[in-house]
Amino acid sequence: MNAAIDPALIEEAARWFVLLASGEATADDRTACAGWRTADSRHEAAWQHISAATARVSGIPRQHAQASVAALNATGKDQRPGRRRFLAQLGILCAIGIAARQGWRQSDWSADQRTAIGEQRDLTLADGSLLRLDTDTAIDIDFSASARLIRLRRGRIMVATAPAPSPAATRPPFLVETAEGRVEALGTQFVVRQESDSTQVTVVQARVAIHASLAEGAPPILAAGEAARFGRQGIIAREAARPGSSAWIKGILVADDMPLADFVAELARYRSAPLECAPAVRQWRISGTYPLVDTEGALAAIGRILPVRTQPLHPEDPARGTLVVAR
Known part of the structure; x- marks a missing residue:
């Protein structure tokens, strides 16, 4: 989701999109929409965002769509009989705008793996690595011949990487991506937590490299027993891991x-x-x-x-x- 786009413009683009897709749009409607798109580059960006997002509409939670439809009904707008049949679609698309306003956290409905509040779950990845998801955690998994990537959308995970199948085996690096950058495993066990404005890393075994998204130069290396909090510019704080910091795993x-x-x-x-x-x-x-x-x-x-x-x-x-x- 493109955070640079004003959520209000996303909702406006959603209304235009559904109107034009409904079969009820007049020639004046289409002209007005074209004028809106060309009036400001931000309008066109919002339109393109909605166009791409419609491919994912079917997965938006029902409660989001129902809340949006209720809000639209309360306004008294778009109530002509010919348009009632697509109000539900409009509500779903406007839910995209609601999700945009609430950020990355509200996109967790589409995550590959999630845990509920109070739940922990263990996963074995395709390469044999072990993963534990803490409470209220959401991740995406991108494993292929060219990638071993975990995207941590929210929450906390423990990673225990599997050894290479043979000393000569070549594999892509194992990476955990957060909102602030990437953590690269260097034959290790480690914990990554996505906080509201930073990423917390604790190394249990071996080492990790911290690749902050906007940092320059060689990535800092954390060894076993170290912890760090980093933002997009680099490490904010580095210290010895606190006693029992990984006890949540048990x-x-x-x-x-x-x-x-x-x-x-x-x-x-x-x-x-x-x-x-x-x-x-x-x-x-x-x-x-x-x-x-x-x-x-x-x-x-x-x-x-x-x-x-x-x-x-x-x-x-x-x-x-x-x-x-x-x-």
């Missing part, structure tokens, strides 16, 4: 003098309903090991260690989330 959260806010935020990734930390206790520290598969048990455990308790985030509706507060 379903465990290891806290080593961790701020309670960070602890709660990590648990929240494994819960469908929101989990938040009250400002008064955010900087309290906690240590220990806690189960990620039983977040309620983990919350009960910290209540035995620290003077905290849980309460509904919205008292009028306890199902809408949980807040950790001081006792």
